Amino acid sequence: QMNICCTTPVTPLSPSMVFSDVIVISTYFLLNLAVGIWSSCRVSRNTLNGYFLAGRDMAWWPIGASLFASSEGSGLFIGLAGTGAAGGIAVTGFEWNVSGDAAVCDARISIHSRIVTMPEYLGRRFGGERIRTYLAVLSLLLSVFTKISTDLYSGALFIQVCLGWNLYLSTVLMLVVTALYTIAGGLAAVIYTDTLQTLVMIIGAIILTITAFNKIGGFGNLEHVYSLAVPSKIIPNSTCHLPRQDAMHLFRDAITGDLPWPGMTLGLTILATWYWCSDQVIVQRSLSAKNMSHVKGASILAAYLKMLPFIFIVLPGMISRALYPDSVGCVDPEECVRVCGAEVGCSNIAFPKLVIELMPSGLRGLMIAVMMAALMSSLTSIFNSSSTLFTIDIWKKHRPRASEKELLLVGRIVTVILMVVSVVWIPILQSANSGQLYVYIQSVTSYLAPPVTAVFTLAVFWKRTNEQGAFWGLMVGLVVGVCRMVLEFAFPLPRCGVEDSAPNVLRSVHYLHFAILLCGLTATVIIVVSLLTPPPTHDQVCKQKHKTIGGGSQPGSEPPRRMRCGQGTGWCISALRRSEEASAPRVPSLRESVFWSRFCCVNALLLVSINIFLYAYFA
Numbered sequence: 164q165m166n167i168c169c170t171t172p173v174t175p176l177s178p179s180m181v182f183s184d185v186i187v188i189s190t191y192f193l194l195n196l197a198v199g200i201w202s203s204c205r206v207s208r209n210t211l212n213g214y215f216l217a218g219r220d221m222a223w224w225p226i227g228a229s230l231f232a233s234s235e236g237s238g239l240f241i242g243l244a245g246t247g248a249a250g251g252i253a254v255t256g257f258e259w260n261v262s263g264d265a266a267v268c269d270a271r272i273s274i275h276s277r278i279v280t281m282p283e284y285l286g287r288r289f290g291g292e293r294i295r296t297y298l299a300v301l302s303l304l305l306s307v308f309t310k311i312s313t314d315l316y317s318g319a320l321f322i323q324v325c326l327g328w329n330l331y332l333s334t335v336l337m338l339v340v341t342a343l344y345t346i347a348g349g350l351a352a353v354i355y356t357d358t359l360q361t362l363v364m365i366i367g368a369i370i371l372t373i374t375a376f377n378k379i380g381g382f383g384n385l386e387h388v389y390s391l392a393v394p395s396k397i398i399p400n401s402t403c404h405l406p407r408q409d410a411m412h413l414f415r416d417a418i419t420g421d422l423p424w425p426g427m428t429l430g431l432t433i434l435a436t437w438y439w440c441s442d443q444v445i446v447q448r449s450l451s452a453k454n455m456s457h458v459k460g461a462s463i464l465a466a467y468l469k470m471l472p473f474i475f476i477v478l479p480g481m482i483s484r485a486l487y488p489d490s491v492g493c494v495d496p497e498e499c500v501r502v503c504g505a506e507v508g509c510s511n512i513a514f515p516k517l518v519i520e521l522m523p524s525g526l527r528g529l530m531i532a533v534m535m536a537a538l539m540s541s542l543t544s545i546f547n548s549s550s551t552l553f554t555i556d557i558w559k560k561h562r563p564r565a566s567e568k569e570l571l572l573v574g575r576i577v578t579v580i581l582m583v584v585s586v587v588w589i590p591i592l593q594s595a596n597s598g599q600l601y602v603y604i605q606s607v608t609s610y611l612a613p614p615v616t617a618v619f620t621l622a623v624f625w626k627r628t629n630e631q632g633a634f635w636g637l638m639v640g641l642v643v644g645v646c647r648m649v650l651e652f653a654f655p656l657p658r659c660g661v662e663d664s665a666p667n668v669l670r671s672v673h674y675l676h677f678a679i680l681l682c683g684l685t686a687t688v689i690i691v692v693s694l695l696t697p698p699p700t701h702d703q704v705c706k707q708k709h710k711t712i713g714g715g716s717q718p719g720s721e722p723p724r725r726m727r728c729g730q731g732t733g734w735c736i737s738a739l740r741r742s743e744e745a746s747a748p749r750v751p752s753l754r755e756s757v758f759w760s761r762f763c764c765v766n767a768l769l770l771v772s773i774n775i776f777l778y779a780y781f782a
Contacts, residue, residue: 184528191363191532195539198359219450221354223457226448227464229357229544233444234465235364235472236541238313240534241321242601243472244480244514248491251389251410251481252781253422254601255473259774260427260435279450281441281619282556288622289630290703292560297637298615299556302443303549305611307584309604310545317600318538321515322531338542338582353543354448360539361468367533368475374521375482385478386411388485395488396495398660404494410481413781426675433682434605434675437612441619443548456755459763466770470777476514483513491516494659507658511600550577606674610648613682614640621689626704632693640685647677 246254278284282302286295379388390406397404409415414424439445452458484491491513493499496506503509518530554574559565565573614637621628651674654665663670672680 181524183525184531187525187528188532188535191535195356195359198356201355220453221448221451221457222453223460223464225354225358226452226457226461227468228361229354229448230445230461230465231468232357232361232364232537233448233541233544234438234469236310236314236317236537238310238317238541238600238604239472240476240537241317241511241514242313242604243476244483244517245510245512246601247477247480248484248513249508249510250407250421251412252473252477253409253413253415253420253427255477255781256413256422256427256431256778257601257605258469258472258477259777260431279447279555280443280552281446282552285618285622285633286556288703289628289633289699291630294618294630294634294637295556296560297634299552301611301615301641302552305608306545306549309607310541311581311584313600313604314538314541314545317511318534320511321534353547354451356539356543360537363529364533364537365471365475367530368471368479370526371518371522371530372475372479375479375486375517378521379482379485382478385481385485389481392485392488392492394492394494394498396493396498398494401494401660403659404492406484406492411781413778423673423676426673426679430609430673430675430678433613433616433678434608436620437608437616441615443552444544447548447551454755456759456763459767460759463763463766463770470773479517480510480513483517484510487516487520496658507656546578546581549581550574553577606651607648609674609678610644610651610681611641613678614644614685617682617685617689621686625690627693627698628689629693629696629699630703631696632689632691635692636685636689639688640681643684644681647681 243254243258278287280299282295282298285298286292376382376385379385389410390408392406394404407421409420414427415422417423417425449458449461452461489498490502490509493502493509499505499507499509503512505511515534518527522530551574554570554577558573559570562569617640618628618633618637622633647669650666650669654663654669657663
């Protein structure tokens with residue numbers, strides 16, 4: 164596994180930046196700050212609704228761009244390209260398994276319940292506070308272990324490998340600029356700057372991809388040149404230096420494949436449901452929309468954009484290995500340590516290596532700005548969403564009478580604390596075992612997220628689910644998932660040519676297959692315990708629509724009428740059709756015009772059709 168030694172310097176792949184590169188990067192930073200300041204002035208930042216939900220008045224296009232930018236942080240730029248270099252196009256399945264309909268469904272429930280976080284929704288659905296608190300803490304831990312840490316590591320790796328800059332100086336600089344408009348402007352500033360960063364990322368990636376394909380003679384020649392990407396120094400009596408024969412196929416063998424097809428279909432769907440339906444980064448953006456049409460449009464736009472990483476990140480990663488097999492494809496531990504400071508391989512440098520070797524002055528600065536944009540867009544999203552989780556689900560629980568001014572102050576302080584934790588985490592990342600970065604992200608998610616997917620799905624679609632069943636399902640899932648995660652870290656993958664000492668059961672059950680088993684186990688516990696304990700009350704299943712993010716009913720509002728819940732779903736379908744009540748914070752409308760509703764549905768069907776075609780073509 165990856166073991167970057169603090170005493171082993173990583174030699175830059177190229178000389179320091181020239182003046183034109185500095186101009187491009189400086190221009191990007193200034194433009195980013197200008198957009199952040201402008202967007203901060205458009206929405207009131209002195210209310211919970213304005214700071215955490217951008218006044219619930221955002222249009223579909225900045226939300227969709229923000230959804231994409233938030234999910235395509237520097238960790239995914241480095242991780243996707245690195246995994247593509249190591250194993251081919253199969254990792255693209257993680258990007259294409261995006262369900263816009265799931266995000267829309269989740270937003271409809273969230274808007275109906277007038278909540279700010281998904282732990283808040285499940286807290287109302289089941290009653291009590293222990294599930295809400297647990298999910299808030301779990302979300303914060305997942306943010307640290309799979310988002311902040313990986314984004315910081317990958318961003319720092321890119322800058323260190325490309326420029327040889329001091330690791331702490333470059334990281335602190337980006338964190339300071341990021342935090343300035345995140346703390347000051349709230350969600351509105353984050354969404355609009357994400358829109359700018361999406362544009363920068365796409366332009367830079369297009370230029371790099373065209374240059375890379377011209378270098379190898381086009382897409383038709385990629386499979387051939389990749390199959391020849393064998394390093395000059397290999398490990399005797401091993402095959403780990405050979406490119407995979409199934410590199411151009413999405414579906415791999417169910418047993419021996421590095422990304423087996425059952426896991427890439429069922430297991431990945433479980434992870435995608437967790438991310439797009441309950442992750443705070445995604446939910447918070449959907450809740451900031453003007454109405455349901457804008458929510459749907461944003462989700463569909465993000466899903467279209469998620470098709471691009473295959474062309475602009477994964478394929479360039481494969482090209483990087485084909486062009487530079489001795490560095491990107493190295494397997495000899497001494498050689499790998501010399502190249503990137505890691506014994507198990509240097510696939511994570513595939514993207515920065517391509518940038519430094521192929522891009523001329525000026526455009527090299529643009530690509531560095533692209534990586535900074537990816538890092539900053541993901542960090543701003545995580546900081547804002549994490550501060551929302553802590554403020555609404557933890558602080559407000561212990562101080563229910565806290566004023567808006569106090570809650571806003573707490574939210575900003577939490578962002579600063581997350582910044583400090585991020586900086587402190589850097590030396591830990593330098594010595595952490597991570598292997599392929601993207602594998603690390605998805606494996607940790609597979610050990611912790613499936614129980615949340617099971618609880619959320621049953622809470623929505625089975626009204627008999629109660630608090631006891633959900634809680635004990637989460638606890639059993641947590642224990643089993645943590646045990647697997649501890650074993651994974653205790654027995655990391657050995658480097659090439661070294662015998663694997665891990666228990667056979669650890670290697671025989673892929674992490675995506677484990678996600679399927681863990682989700683099934685959690686769902687079984689939830690169902691059994693729910694059937695053995697009293698059913699939930701009617702008010703828990705059919706939530707009062709008059710609740711707001713402030714936590715109470717509005718003065719003068721009528722008591723909610725009892726209504727029949729939709730059979731087999733647990734939703735109050737009739738409640739979704741009721742007109743909005745007047746309330747102080749603006750709440751997005753569930754009403755849609757017929758034209759835009761049909762337009763979104765047509766695009767959703769088109770999106771699904773394109774995905775099916777791509778899966779079939781590259782299967």
